[in-house]
Amino acid sequence: MGKAYRTIAFYEQKCDACQKCVEACSNYVKGISDARYSRIKVFQNKETGALGLALCRQCAEPYCVMNCPAGALFKDLETGIVKWDEDKCINCQICTLVCPYGGISYNPLTKHIMKCDLCDGDPACVKACPSGALELKNGAEIFNTWGDLEDLVVPGLSFCLGCNSELLLRHTLRRIGPNVVVALPPGCIAGVGTVGVNGKTGAKVPVFHPLLTNTAAMLAGLKRYYNRIGREVTMLAFAGDGGTADVGFQSLSGAAERREQMIYICVDNEGYMNTGVQRSGTTPYGSWTSTTPVGAAQKGKRTDAKPMPLLMVMHNCEYVATASTAFLEDYYAKLEKAIEASKKGMAYIHIFSPCPTGWRFPPSKLIEIGRKAVHTNIFPLWEYENRVGKIHFTHPVEDPLPVQAYLSLIGKFRHIDMEQVSHIQAQTERNIEILKRFTHEK
Amino acid sequence: MPQSKYLIVGSSHAGLSALETIRLSDPEGGITLLSEESTFPYSPTILPYVVSGKAKPERVFLRDEETFKQLGVTFKMNSRVVEVDPKKHIVRVETGQTWEYEKLLLATGGTPNRPNIEGLETVSYHTLRSLHDANRLRASIKKAREGIVLGAGLIGMHVAENLAKSGLKITVIEAREQVLPGYFDVKAADMIAKLFSQEGIQILTGEKVERVTERVGRYELYLSSGGTVSGDLLFVSTGTKPRIEYLNGSAIAVQDGILVSDQMRTSLEGVWAAGDVAQARWFFGNSKKLNPTLTNAVEQGRIAGGDMAGDPALKPYPGGMVANTYRFFDNSAFAIGLCGPLTEDDFEVNQIFLPSSFFYQKLVFKDDYLVGAFGINTDLDPGILYQLIRRRVSLGKEKSRLSANPLETARILMTQIWR
Numbered sequence: 023m024g025k026a027y028r029t030i031a032f033y034e035q036k037c038d039a040c041q042k043c044v045e046a047c048s049n050y051v052k053g054i055s056d057a058r059y060s061r062i063k064v065f066q067n068k069e070t071g072a073l074g075l076a077l078c079r080q081c082a083e084p085y086c087v088m089n090c091p092a093g094a095l096f097k098d099l100e101t102g103i104v105k106w107d108e109d110k111c112i113n114c115q116i117c118t119l120v121c122p123y124g125g126i127s128y129n130p131l132t133k134h135i136m137k138c139d140l141c142d143g144d145p146a147c148v149k150a151c152p153s154g155a156l157e158l159k160n161g162a163e164i165f166n167t168w169g170d171l172e173d174l175v176v177p178g179l180s181f182c183l184g185c186n187s188e189l190l191l192r193h194t195l196r197r198i199g200p201n202v203v204v205a206l207p208p209g210c211i212a213g214v215g216t217v218g219v220n221g222k223t224g225a226k227v228p229v230f231h232p233l234l235t236n237t238a239a240m241l242a243g244l245k246r247y248y249n250r251i252g253r254e255v256t257m258l259a260f261a262g263d264g265g266t267a268d269v270g271f272q273s274l275s276g277a278a279e280r281r282e283q284m285i286y287i288c289v290d291n292e293g294y295m296n297t298g299v300q301r302s303g304t305t306p307y308g309s310w311t312s313t314t315p316v317g318a319a320q321k322g323k324r325t326d327a328k329p330m331p332l333l334m335v336m337h338n339c340e341y342v343a344t345a346s347t348a349f350l351e352d353y354y355a356k357l358e359k360a361i362e363a364s365k366k367g368m369a370y371i372h373i374f375s376p377c378p379t380g381w382r383f384p385p386s387k388l389i390e391i392g393r394k395a396v397h398t399n400i401f402p403l404w405e406y407e408n409r410v411g412k413i414h415f416t417h418p419v420e421d422p423l424p425v426q427a428y429l430s431l432i433g434k435f436r437h438i439d440m441e442q443v444s445h446i447q448a449q450t451e452r453n454i455e456i457l458k459r460f461t462h463e464k
Numbered sequence: 465m466p467q468s469k470y471l472i473v474g475s476s477h478a479g480l481s482a483l484e485t486i487r488l489s490d491p492e493g494g495i496t497l498l499s500e501e502s503t504f505p506y507s508p509t510i511l512p513y514v515v516s517g518k519a520k521p522e523r524v525f526l527r528d529e530e531t532f533k534q535l536g537v538t539f540k541m542n543s544r545v546v547e548v549d550p551k552k553h554i555v556r557v558e559t560g561q562t563w564e565y566e567k568l569l570l571a572t573g574g575t576p577n578r579p580n581i582e583g584l585e586t587v588s589y590h591t592l593r594s595l596h597d598a599n600r601l602r603a604s605i606k607k608a609r610e611g612i613v614l615g616a617g618l619i620g621m622h623v624a625e626n627l628a629k630s631g632l633k634i635t636v637i638e639a640r641e642q643v644l645p646g647y648f649d650v651k652a653a654d655m656i657a658k659l660f661s662q663e664g665i666q667i668l669t670g671e672k673v674e675r676v677t678e679r680v681g682r683y684e685l686y687l688s689s690g691g692t693v694s695g696d697l698l699f700v701s702t703g704t705k706p707r708i709e710y711l712n713g714s715a716i717a718v719q720d721g722i723l724v725s726d727q728m729r730t731s732l733e734g735v736w737a738a739g740d741v742a743q744a745r746w747f748f749g750n751s752k753k754l755n756p757t758l759t760n761a762v763e764q765g766r767i768a769g770g771d772m773a774g775d776p777a778l779k780p781y782p783g784g785m786v787a788n789t790y791r792f793f794d795n796s797a798f799a800i801g802l803c804g805p806l807t808e809d810d811f812e813v814n815q816i817f818l819p820s821s822f823f824y825q826k827l828v829f830k831d832d833y834l835v836g837a838f839g840i841n842t843d844l845d846p847g848i849l850y851q852l853i854r855r856r857v858s859l860g861k862e863k864s865r866l867s868a869n870p871l872e873t874a875r876i877l878m879t880q881i882w883r
Contacts, residue, residue, distance in 0.1 A: 034879070065872040067865070074875030075883070076845065083488070088481050089762050091507030092519060093526045110523060112513040115789040115846075119798060120759055122882060124845035124875050128796055 026165040027102020029080045030138070030145060030156055034073050037155035039066035046150030050141055058131055061138040062147050063124070076124030078138040080104050086117035086126055086137075103140050111135065164354060171196040174226045179214045184378040184385020186347040186392070187211050187289055191260065193350070194287065195227065197357055202256045203244055204229045207237045207270065209262035210296045211289065234269045237261050238277035241284045249283075256364060257284035263304040264294045267330045278337035281367035285360050288330065288370070291377040299380040303328040306400075307449065308442040310434040311380075321437055326449055331372040335406045335413065335460065340367035343405035343416075346374040348392025352403055352416050359407065367408075374401040382433020394428040399454050400446075406460070413460040425450055467564040468496035468538070470772060471555060473545050474571035475499035477507060477758055478739030478765035480526060482569050485769030487535055493773070495537045496563065498555075500544035504528055506595060508573070509758045512622035514598040515605070516629065521595060545572070548714045550732040567734055567772045570711075570722060571765060574704030574740040574756050579614065579673075587678035589698040592619055601699070605630045610695035612685060614673065616643035618790060620701035621660075625792055627697070628665050635666040635693050637685065642669055646786055647799035648838055649806075651817060652824050655840070659793060659822070668693070704756050706741040719743055721754045726780035728768035736772055738764035747783030747854070748802065748835070755784035782854050789846065795822060798846040801853045802828050802836030811835070814867040827870060832858045834866065848874040857881060 047060040057063075063076040080097075084104045087095045094110035095117060097103075117126045117135060126137040138145075140158070148156045160166070174195040181188045187210055195202070206212035206229055217231050218224015232240045241257040248255045266274060266288040274286065293311050294300040301311040304327045310316050314323040334342045341363030345353040353373075360369035376391045378384065383391060395401035396417055403417040425447045429435040438446075470486055472479045475497050483495050499505065504525040513519040532539045547556040548568070555563045576591035578584060590601045601623075609632060613624045616638035628634045636643070642653035643660075657667045672688040676698070685693045706721035717723045717731035721743035728736045728744070739761035746753045763781070770778040786804070790797040802811070803826070812829040825844070828836035833856055837849045849870075851857075857877060859866060865873040 032883070063875065065875060067872070067876055072876045072880060074872055074877075074879045076848075076875045076878075083484075085762070088484070088766070089477070089759055091477075091509035091526075091758060092513070092524065110519075112510065112519050113791055114509065114513075115791060115796060115798070116509070116758060119787060119789050119800070119846040119850060120762070121845075121847040122851045123878060124848050126847075127843075127845060130796070130841075130843075133794070 025099070025102070026160065026163065026169075027080060027082075028140070028143075028158055028160045029102075030077060030140070030148060031159040032075050032077070033155045033157070034075075036153045037064065037066075037073055037075075038153065039064050039073060040152065042150045042152060043147035043156060046146040047138075050146040051136075058129065059136070061136050076127070078104060078121075078125035079123055080138075080140065085120040085122070089116050089120045091116060101140075101143065103142075104137065105139060106135065106137060108134065164350060168193070168196055168354075171199075174200060175216065176218070176223055176226065179216060179224070181210070181214045182377075182379045182385075184388045185210070186375055186388055187260075187291075188214075189347050190287075190289065190353075190373060190375075191216065191225075193354075194258075194260075194357060195225065197354070198256055198258060198285075198361065200227050201254075202227050202258050203241070205232050205237050205241050205257070205259040205261075206230075207232050207259070207261050207265040208234045208296070209260075209265055209289075210291070211260050211262075213296050234265045236273050237265060237270050238282065238284070238286060239273040241286075242277045242280070242282035245283050254365075256361065259284065259286045261286070261288055262294070262296070262302075263288060263290040263292060263330070264302045266290075267303040267328050275337065278334060278339050278368045278370070281340070283364055283367055285364045285369045285371070288372045289375045290330070290372055291375040291380060292327070293377075293380055295377050295380040304330055306446070308435060308438045308446060310382075310437065316437045321439070321442065322434070329453070329456075331370070332457070332460075334368075334370040334372075337368070338408065339370050339406075340364070340408045341369040341406065342372075343370075344372045344374065344401065344403055346392045346396060346401065346403065348374075348389045349396065349403060349417060356405055356416070359405065363407075376432075380434070382436070383431055387431055391428070391431050394423065394431060398423045398425050398428040399450050400425060400428050402454060402457060404457060412462060413457055415457075415461070422450075465554070465562050465564050466496075467494070467566075469493040469566045470495045470569070471563055471565035471567070472497045472569045472571060473555065474569075474573055474739070474741075475501070475505040475539070476571065476573055476739065477761040478571035478573075478742075478768070479569065480505055481762045481765035482571065482736075482738060482769035482772070483535065483537055485766045485775075486773040489770065489773035489775045492536070495535070496565075497532075497537055497539045498543040498545060498557065498563070499539070499541050500558075501594070502542050503595060504539075504541075507758065508593055511592050511595070511598040512619065512626060514595065515592070515601050515623065516626035517602070521599060524595070546710050548711055548716075548735070550714055550716070550735055553734060565734070568736065569765075569768050569772065570730070570735065570737040570741055571739045571761075571768075572707040572710075572741050574706050576700065577703045577705050579700070579702045581673050581676055583676040583678075584700075587676055587683065587698065589683075589700050591700055592623060593704070604697055605632065608632055608695075608697035611635070611697040611699060612637065612683060612693055612695040614685075614698070614700045615639075615702035616667065616669065617646065617701060617703065618644065618788065620699070621656075621790075621792065623699055623701065624660070624665055625663075627699070628663060632697065633664070633695075635668065635695065636660070637671050637673060637687070637693060638667070638669045639672050640669065642805075643667060644790070646804055647788060647790065648797075649804060649826070651819075652797075652826075652838065652840060655819050655822065655824060656792065656797075659795075663793060704740060706743075706754065708741060719752070723752060724764075726767075727771040727778070728764055728781065729771065736768040738768040744781055745783040747785040753784060757786075757788055759787050760784050785853070787850055795841055797838065797840045798844075799838040800836065800846060800850050801834075802830075803838040825870070827867060829859075829863060832860065832863065834859065844871050845874060845878075848878045851882065852877060855882070 740756035
């Protein structure tokens with residue numbers, strides 16, 4: 023497997039083009055404050071406010087390297103920095119033609135090309151940025167640590183294009199490993215072929231297919247059996263919102279109350295997508311489904327979604343968290359805690375799971391929708407640890423976007439009117455206020 | 465008979481970018497790279513710099529034993545391919561060795577064109593395509609005093625400059641009406657030609673050579689206009705033609721070069737072609753053209769490699785266009801897309817022409833799109849303009865901004881669209 027490297031991330035919304043980074047760069051490179059020597063360039067159009075950032079991305083497959091006729095540019099496989107060997111360079115400037123980012127440019131003062139070298143790992147621009155718009159990030163740290171773990175699901179499952187359940191399933195099983203029993207009640211994840219036969223199709227770990235009503239109860243029984251024979255095996259459920267919040271709720275509630283040891287993951291796509299997009303208890307207000315139609319008499323669902331994760335907090339679970347595949351690092355951190363918590367009792371993770379098919383949006387918008395749900399506070403990211411006894415926001419949103427920023431991306435909300443938007447906005451704010459009440463010490 | 469899942473013929477930019485792209489999708493499949501050279505791979509683009517002494521011949525190699533080992537590539541030097549049998553999936557090398565392949569990439573590049581001039585076939589002259597050519601030319605410079613360069617394309621102009629810097633008296637002869645006709649308009653070409661004249665290089669444009677003679681190391685070129693040019697070193701750079709002679713009898717579809725699809729597939733099952741040898745879609749209009757440039761070879765190699773390895777996310781070739789940089793007498797220039805003389809008049813042109821400061825910037829628009837750009841001593845990012853053209857970015861209101869402030873507007877568009 024390859025390796026992921028560090029690069030400088032740019033958060034446009036935090037940048038006001040103050041030029042501190044440019045000054046810092048030229049000071050580092052040349053010892054003077056002269057923008058012409060800076061390898062980072064930031065510009066803002068006064069009229070539109072739009073920002074332009076020209077900076078080397080330290081690409082994984084750098085075009086400048088592939089096109090250099092002199093072998094003067096190369097990617098350092100240890101650090102990932104795209105380096106330049108002045109001695110070999112013939113000044114042909116082909117690199118400036120093939121870089122799509124303006125990341126390498128010719129400086130007539132030095133008569134050489136110039137490009138960012140990350141200041142050998144501690145970039146001056148990042149340190150100089152007063153607003154946090156620049157950040158040195160290891161974009162895919164997860165890949166470095168988890169890339170070598172075995173994928174415990176065979177290739178070629180029939181998920182819809184753009185479904186995040188596959189991402190979730192593969193990554194979760196990679197981390198948990200083969201010492202697991204997986205329960206897949208009726209729902210999309212089971213339906214696409216994950217159950218499989220003999221570990222040759224579907225998942226390569228023991229999988230069973232409970233009823234929609236008894237997932238948690240069956241896992242509880244299995245766990246008790248393994249405990250009795252002295253084997254430590256992780257119990258893991260991937261259930262939909264119907265199998266969790268509606269049909270399967272009594273068994274989950276009972277298992278949580280009995281402090282059964284398992285990781286219960288609810289993949290919440292806000293309806294019965296597998297059977298034709300019917301509404302569920304977690305379908306949000308205003309949403310179109312095949313059973314909450316849009317017409318003269320009704321404009322989507324008339325009631326609000328059941329606050330399922332909060333209900334699990336009230337069950338005094340060992341661990342409860344909300345997570346999203348748009349914030350994978352956040353999810354991985356929570357999965358670690360859930361694994362530990364499941365040794366003592368119930369660990370419940372509620373995954374925000376936008377469904378391109380049932381929600382009516384293009385598959386390419388999945389992650390954007392996940393991000394917007396968090397940035398509007400529609401789906402806040404938080405966790406509850408029983409030992410701490412309070413809710414902790416893992417990705418607090420200081421200045422939330424209006425809910426339209428989220429709703430407008432999704433076809434199932436296409437019909438909603440201003441009154442409905444106001445209702446959703448008010449409900450979103452109310453939900454956050456309720457959650458905040460749980461953030462205080464016990 | 466040795467077998468290889470991927471067999472790549474030709475070890476320059478197209479071949480190298482193909483094998484590296486194959487490795488991204490297929491970490492294990494066997495790759496064999498055949499080269500007719502007796503060295504590790506190098507770029508033809510470096511050769512003028514080898515002639516000038518700026519690049520040391522022993523330091524021009526793009527890959528070594530170690531990098532091939534890391535990539536799991538078998539590299540075979542001295543392996544000139546003489547025959548392809550597409551039915552049996554076999555390639556025969558000059559030495560008699562045969563290779564069986566599953567997927568074959570033809571990246572055999574080009575050879576210098578020999579213009580149709582009476583007597584040229586009987587005289588010895590220089591061209592520049594291999595390291596051997598470069599070393600030979602470098603050695604000849606020391607003995608020569610007056611050089612003649614035939615063809616004022618990028619290689620001709622590069623060599624003319626370097627020979628002049630080495631102390632030779634140089635005459636450049638170009639059949640067309642301007643120097644660098646593929647890259648610049650007449651005004652820019654005149655500006656460049658004037659600089660060359662000031663540096664002591666005689667430039668003759670619109671001049672056809674009818675006949676060449678050589679007598680005891682002395683060349684006489686008879687021009688159709690009546691004059692003669694003489695010298696003791698003759699360099700010919702009138703373009704290249706694809707190396708496809710080994711494909712005779714293979715039934716592969718060939719026109720000017722090997723015809724390829726947008727995935728670089730040839731008409732033969734299991735055979736791809738990329739680089740100077742391939743005739744592929746042109747970005748403007750509906751034709752297929754050769755496009756023998758470095759950047760094009762890298763891109764076509766990348767697409768061929770991706771398709772050979774079955775990359776499901778592969779984007780098809782958007783079409784070739786002019787795209788190059790040119791450095792001369794400490795000046796920097798670039799040219800992209802429709803940058804030569806324009807034949808139609810429905811283009812919108814934005815230009816700043818300051819010959820006294822040796823500055824020329826030109827943007828060519830058609831409707832809502834940027835379709836061409838060149839610059840001499842500008843501070844623009846050629847790479848961003850190249851993307852604006854290739855991605856057919858609809859400019860709308862940004863068009864006037866791009867004209868007024870191309871550097872920063874282009875960077876903003878990049879940041880907003882493909883950052």
